[in-house]
Amino acid sequence: MSDDRATVLGAVRNALGRPPGSEGHPADGAAGQRLQRRPIGPQPQIGDDRIGAFTQQLETAAATWARASAPMEAVQAVQEYLRRAGHDTMIAADHPALRHLPWPATLQPHFGAPADSGACGLTLAELGIAETGSLVLCASPTTPTLHNFLPDTLICLLPTDAVFAHLEDAWQWLRRQYASLPRAVNLVTGPSRTADVEQRLQLGAHGPRQLHAVLVDNGLHTRP
Amino acid sequence: MKSTAHAFEHNVHVALHDERLQRALGRVSGGFIDKRRQAVRALPEFEALRRTARDIKDHTLAHLGDYLERFEARVIASGGQVHWASSAGEARRIVIELCRAADARRVTKGKTMVGEEIAINEALAAAGFEPVETDLGEYIIQLAEEPPSHIIAPAIHKTRADIAELFRRHHHHEQELASARAIVDEARRVMRQRFLSADVGITGANFLIADTGSVVLVTNEGNGDLTATVPRTHIVLAGIEKVVPTLEDASVLLRLLARSATGQAFTSYTTLFTGPRQPQDRDGPSAFHVVLVDNGRSAMLGSEYRDMLRCIRCGACLNHCPIYGAVGGHAYGWVYPGPMGSVLSPLILGLKEAGDLPNASTLCGRCETVCPVSIPLPGLLRKLRARQHAEGLAPRRSRWALALWAFAARRPRLYGPLMGLGVRLLARLAGHRGRLRRLPSAGAWTDSRDLPAPAGETFQAAWRRERGHE
Numbered sequence: 011m012s013d014d015r016a017t018v019l020g021a022v023r024n025a026l027g028r029p030p031g032s033e034g035h036p037a038d039g040a041a042g043q044r045l046q047r048r049p050i051g052p053q054p055q056i057g058d059d060r061i062g063a064f065t066q067q068l069e070t071a072a073a074t075w076a077r078a079s080a081p082m083e084a085v086q087a088v089q090e091y092l093r094r095a096g097h098d099t100m101i102a103a104d105h106p107a108l109r110h111l112p113w114p115a116t117l118q119p120h121f122g123a124p125a126d127s128g129a130c131g132l133t134l135a136e137l138g139i140a141e142t143g144s145l146v147l148c149a150s151p152t153t154p155t156l157h158n159f160l161p162d163t164l165i166c167l168l169p170t171d172a173v174f175a176h177l178e179d180a181w182q183w184l185r186r187q188y189a190s191l192p193r194a195v196n197l198v199t200g201p202s203r204t205a206d207v208e209q210r211l212q213l214g215a216h217g218p219r220q221l222h223a224v225l226v227d228n229g230l231h232t233r234p
Numbered sequence: 235m236k237s238t239a240h241a242f243e244h245n246v247h248v249a250l251h252d253e254r255l256q257r258a259l260g261r262v263s264g265g266f267i268d269k270r271r272q273a274v275r276a277l278p279e280f281e282a283l284r285r286t287a288r289d290i291k292d293h294t295l296a297h298l299g300d301y302l303e304r305f306e307a308r309v310i311a312s313g314g315q316v317h318w319a320s321s322a323g324e325a326r327r328i329v330i331e332l333c334r335a336a337d338a339r340r341v342t343k344g345k346t347m348v349g350e351e352i353a354i355n356e357a358l359a360a361a362g363f364e365p366v367e368t369d370l371g372e373y374i375i376q377l378a379e380e381p382p383s384h385i386i387a388p389a390i391h392k393t394r395a396d397i398a399e400l401f402r403r404h405h406h407h408e409q410e411l412a413s414a415r416a417i418v419d420e421a422r423r424v425m426r427q428r429f430l431s432a433d434v435g436i437t438g439a440n441f442l443i444a445d446t447g448s449v450v451l452v453t454n455e456g457n458g459d460l461t462a463t464v465p466r467t468h469i470v471l472a473g474i475e476k477v478v479p480t481l482e483d484a485s486v487l488l489r490l491l492a493r494s495a496t497g498q499a500f501t502s503y504t505t506l507f508t509g510p511r512q513p514q515d516r517d518g519p520s521a522f523h524v525v526l527v528d529n530g531r532s533a534m535l536g537s538e539y540r541d542m543l544r545c546i547r548c549g550a551c552l553n554h555c556p557i558y559g560a561v562g563g564h565a566y567g568w569v570y571p572g573p574m575g576s577v578l579s580p581l582i583l584g585l586k587e588a589g590d591l592p593n594a595s596t597l598c599g600r601c602e603t604v605c606p607v608s609i610p611l612p613g614l615l616r617k618l619r620a621r622q623h624a625e626g627l628a629p630r631r632s633r634w635a636l637a638l639w640a641f642a643a644r645r646p647r648l649y650g651p652l653m654g655l656g657v658r659l660l661a662r663l664a665g666h667r668g669r670l671r672r673l674p675s676a677g678a679w680t681d682s683r684d685l686p687a688p689a690g691e692t693f694q695a696a697w698r699r700e701r702g703h704e
Binding site: 022023024027039040048050055070071126143144151155159176178181190192199200201204208209217 | 526
């Protein structure tokens with residue numbers, strides 16, 4: 011498709027007083043240097059208790075959370091939450107780490123595509139960010155993006171040691187793990203919300219109405 | 235949308251006499267202003283972040299061509315495509331062609347201000363597509379066939395009753411939607427079907443990352459993610475000024491954006507989209523397009539208005555503007571209201587169309603104080619006023635009045651006695667109260683308040699008297 015590439019870039023360079031082609035390869039200039047150095051700006055103080063800061067931010071964002079020391083406890087935490095939320099079924103992302111949890115016979119999640127219903131969803135976050143209380147969810151064959159948005163209630167497991175302090179820590183981790191970024195990296199911070207009706211906050215606009223995070227200290231492996 | 239910025243005076247008159255609007259505007263300060271203040275107070279690094287944000291944007295703008303090319307290369311490397319549009323018309327043409335190529339019927343949309351700027355909904359509808367706004371506020375004003383009145387809360391001028399009535403009419407039922415909860419639930423139910431049946435999803439972008447070719451999209455509802463994930467094709471509309479070098483740079487801006495906009499530390503959903511779905515992915519679009527829109531921005535870049543391109547569209551300047559607070563967003567007559575709009579609209583539409591807007595400011599400076607990227611908005615408004623005057627575009631009455639004043643002011647022997655006369659006259663009219671209730675030809679001013687009267691003596695006269703005592 012033909013477009014205005016030359017026109018727009020020409021106008022931009024002209025506005026900057028640089029005729030097209032006059033500055034050599036971008037990688038050699040100031041832009042190239044910044045892209046290589048990736049300077050980090052001011053960061054909010056988190057303090058020593060990173061997990062405490064994370065869970066506090068989760069609460070600020072109207073999410074709930076539980077902490078489990080091992081997979082068995084994680085399953086119990088999920089069971090307990092479902093009971094309280096009044097759900098009896100659960101659609102889980104088809105990820106080995108979730109399949110291999112010691113599910114009791116009375117609570118066998120359905121592993122598969124996220125359904126558009128009032129169901130409860132279960133998925134896995136790769137990281138947590140203490141600064142914001144965000145769960146970092148990456149699109150993958152075993153963790154499709156729609157799992158994060160279609161369920162009425164979303165339960166999200168994550169390894170406790172995957173909670174980082176700041177946004178920049180998460181970017182650095184993503185660069186190390188992925189040669190090219192996943193199609194979607196969702197930073198989910200609390201349930202979906204809107205204040206478009208008279209400025210009054212309502213949870214559950216188009217995404218989940220409730221978000222429950224379960225931090226698992228040992229034995230949850232998000233990556234093979 | 236078609237601009238009515240030229241009819242600003244009329245628009246203001248209508249707005250000031252609209253009781254429902256005035257009630258709705260009353261909610262702005264309690265909501266946005268207080269929440270922002272609390273959020274800023276809770277973050278000691280806020281001012282340092284503001285300075286860094288300004289520097290990041292200034293640096294990026296100074297090397298904009300390089301960063302845009304890097305962004306383009308990264309998008310292509312991740313399997314996406316980049317399209318360049320010099321004008322609104324060109325951007326519309328590109329989007330329509332992409333929708334045709336996708337064999338689309340239903341097009342869902344996340345909130346995009348540049349989409350409003352290029353009037354994409356009208357163009358899509360005219361080309362036979364069905365555009366569906368998915369942000370609740372945008373959906374409400376789409377049903378009402380109105381433009382947004384606020385850049386982050388498009389339906390802020392609507393009451394709950396207005397919205398319930400719109401839903402009853404358009405969703406064909408007689409139910410009472412008695413609460414905000416009921417309204418949100420109905421929107422959720424209706425919109426779900428549309429999300430799942432869309433062929434193309436169009437979103438805006440909060441930031442473009444040159445380093446990775448990613449598009450950063452921020453929403454609270456989750457509508458942007460559903461719009462970008464369900465359909466076969468995802469089209470991103472973004473102004474060329476949206477690019478930043480790295481994710482680290484975007485982090486600085488993200489720390490400021492939500493706090494300045496809604497007072498949240500972070501919005502519910504912040505997503506990086508990079509390219510189309512990957513081979514083994516279970517969902518996501520198979521085609522990913524980014525349309526980079528110039529539409530006057532490169533001209534701003536080369537002008538004394540470059541600072542305006544730092545804007546990250548948080549809306550803080552609207553929320554803190556006494557003029558916006560009095561007349562609301564529609565009075566400004568186009569897409570961008572408030573102080574940022576009063577700079578942008580004349581630069582995009584021309585001073586002939588939008589020349590009243592830079593004058594719709596008391597230059598009180600609150601906008602600049604709260605701007606997360608320190609745009610000198612009052613200074614830019616003043617420059618636009620000067621240009622309007624220099625180009626002979628100011629209203630005749632104000633040009634003559636200024637010319638008359640300038641004529642006198644350059645002739646001290648005329649000016650002194652004239653002022654002395656005026657001051658004495660006004661003081662006499664005011665009597666012992668020291669205020670004027672009415673003033674001929676200034677009724678609009680004195681209708682709602684008294685004019686404090688001069689003290690009966692000019693400064694020069696007082697100066698001469700004081701010196702005489704020494």
